[in-house]
Amino acid sequence: MKFEEKLKERKDWELWKEYCGFLDLTIDEFMAIQNRLMLEQIRKWRTSGIGKTILKGRNPETIEEFRKMVPLTSYEDYADSLSLKDKSILPDDPVVWIQTTWEGGRHTIKLAPYTRSMLETYQNNMLGCLMLSTSSGRGDFDVNPKDTILYALAPLPYATGIFPLLLNDAISIEFLPPVKEAQKMSFSERNKKGFKMGLKKGIDFFFGVGSVTYYVSLSIASLGSGHKSGSGSGGGDGKKKISISPAMVVRLLKAKHLCRKEGRDLLPKDLFRLKGFMCAGTDNRLYRDDLEKLWGVRPMEIFAGTEPTCIGTEIWSRDGMYFFPDACFYEFIPEKEMERSLADSSYEPRTCLMNEVEEGEKYELVISVLKGGVFMRYRVGDVYRCIALENERDQVRFPRFEYIDRIPTVIDIAGFTRITENSIGRVIGLSGLKVKDWAAAKEITENKRPYLHMYVEMEPECLFSSAVxxxxxxxxxxxxxxxxxxxxxxxxKILGIDPLEITILRCGTFDTYYRGGKEKMRRINPTQYEIGELLKSQELVSAFGRRPERSV
Known part of the structure; x- marks a missing residue:
């Protein structure tokens, strides 16, 4: 029975128990589900071609044996096998292949096969997210087949392209604009069409990457401010009229009157009443306050990715994320172990399970994809902090997390980049610039926007030329x-931002830094202390060097 049919025939509480009932689990019950599904997955995976390649003749029977015998993996361990899309080596037949960017300057794309069981779990968990985005408490939700959702997602073969397909298979919610049309449009065209359709039909849900939803929200505010009151715009100038519902005409007139009275710009919340607002991707915490001001609804953060599928969501209180027990088997690398393994690639860090994490600690996430997935003991590259082991207020009895960022060796700006030491090295090599040394960090502006800040020391001969x-x-x-x-x-192209800022350091700055006996600085995301010491070092350099400059 489809979700839409269940809405008509079953009580709300029954639906809530089916899709959001995981919130009632104790930690022991959570782990029981994890262990049962993981044992099923081990039996499938160990006999597959790709499993045999990684196991190298070992044959784990239990989860404990599996964790001892299978090393932590990264995409390099699967790349050659998956690039051929050979389903005969997989644990289960794939229904669809999802892709994403791998690492700029070194690799092309990542591929992830999704089985039917994975897609069914993905669909159930996404429907749970949809319900929770409208909820004000346990058992409360407001989802209707006549609802509309603003389209702000990347299409297939990217992971977000699965969402509208799975949702439309379960309930006839209308995407604005329709998915088939949206996929053929540019980003700007999609925004304008979605806004025009929203004026006619209203907007009930909004889902997208945090940075993208912010940009779209500003575009909607701009379009709304420039729209002429009435049933259409530009009647005599040849422009196509926009059909608007009578209720929206009244709302638009009231909103413009209120904005003039308060001396402010029109905001999306003046025109639309969102039931639910969902954000995915990195850097959401930097946009959430502004998005709440724009829409009058605080976005609910979810976590979904190409390899792990949809694995976590916030709930009505919007203060931390809970993992779904049936999407992946979760392991966590403590921060100190992660740092040691990043500094020494030969070191195998220890992991702990969901019932072993500690409140306040940061962890790198490791997943084993259940239901026939291919990625096992896989380092996703994301860091979480355990906020609490239980939530007494919301009566949830297993750990709650907040998303921090990518691992320190990767710079992800607004969910759009995967900048590494290798990619920056290639950029410098291709540019022909005579850079002697450098460091790069993800930093945040005063108005909470992420950017890439490079600290660059040029070769001495370059700095005697005013051209540099x-x-x-x-x-x-x-x-x-x-x-x-x-x-x-x-x-x-999409967000209209230039994320790069450069500070030129005096010649000899890095040599002076290391002359003090300091350990080698990590080039990607050095600590704030290290950056501070680097800037102090340049002040000790003799005055003949060019004084530091900083881009605007």
């Missing part, structure tokens, strides 16, 4: 970042 300036470096590197990393290009 911050703007020249920024222009050169920007060109090659776009060449090396396709997603970096989208930051400018």
């Amino acid at each position: 300036t911050v703007n020249i470096l920024k222009e050169h590197m920007g060109v090659y970042f776009k060449y090396v990393d396709e997603d970096y290009k989208d930051l400018k």
Whole structure:
């Protein structure tokens, strides 16, 4: 029976128990589900071609044996096998292949096969997210087949493209604009069409990457402010009229009157009454307050990815994420273990399970995809903090997490980039710039926007030429970042932002830093202390060097 049919025939509480009942689990019950599904997965995976390749003749029978025999994996361990899309080596037959960017400057794409059972679990968990996004407490939700949802998602073969397909298979919620049309439109065209349709039909749900939803929200505010009152716009100038419902005409007139009275711009919340607002991706915490001001509804964060599928969601209180017990088997690398393994690739860090995490600690997530998935003991590259082991207020009795960021060796800007030491090295090499040394960090502006800050020391001969300036470096590197990393290009194209800032350090700064006996600084995301010490070191350099410059 489809979800839409269940809405008509079953009581709300029964639906809640089916899709959101995992919130009633104790930690022991949570682990029982994890262990049962993981044992089923081990039996499938160990006999597959890809499983045999990684196991190298070992044959684990229990979860404990599995964790001892199978090393932690990364995409390199699967790349050659998956690139051929050979289903004969997989634990189960794939229904669809999902892809995403791997690492700019080094690799092309990641591929992830999804089985039918994985898609069924994905669908159930996404429906749970939909219900929770409208909820104000346990058992409460407001989802209707006549609802509308603003389309702000990347289409297939990206993971977010699964969401509208799975949702439409369960309930006839209308996407604005329709998915088939949206996939053929540019980002700007999609925004305008969705807004026009929203004026006619209203907007009940909004779901997308946090940075993208923010940009779309600003676009809607701009379009709304420029719209003429009445049933259409531009009646005599040849522009196509926009059909608006009578209720929306009244709301638009009232909103514009209120905005003039309060001396402010029109906001999306003045026109639309969202039932539910969901955000996915990195850096959501930097956009959530602004999004709440724009829409009058606080976004609910969920976590979904190409390899793990949909694995976690916030609930009505919007203060932390809970993992679904049936999507993946979860392991956690404590922060100190993660740091040691990143510094020494030969070190195998220890992991703990969901019932072993500690409140306040940070962890790198490790997943084993259930229901016939291919990725086992897989380092996703994301870091979480355990907020609490239980939530007495919301009566949830297993751990709650908040998403922190990507692992320290990766710089992810607004969910659009995967910048590594390798990709920056390639950019510098392609640019032909005579860079002696550098460090790069993800930093946050005063208005809470992420950017890439590079600290660059040039070769001495370059600094005697007035041609080498911050703007020249920024222009050169920007060109090659776009060449090396396709997603970096989208930051400018879709979000209209240039994430690169450069500080030129005096010649000899890095030598002076290390002369003090300090350990080698990590080039990607050095600590704030290390950056501070680096800037102090340049002040000790003799005055003949060029004074530091910073891009605007």
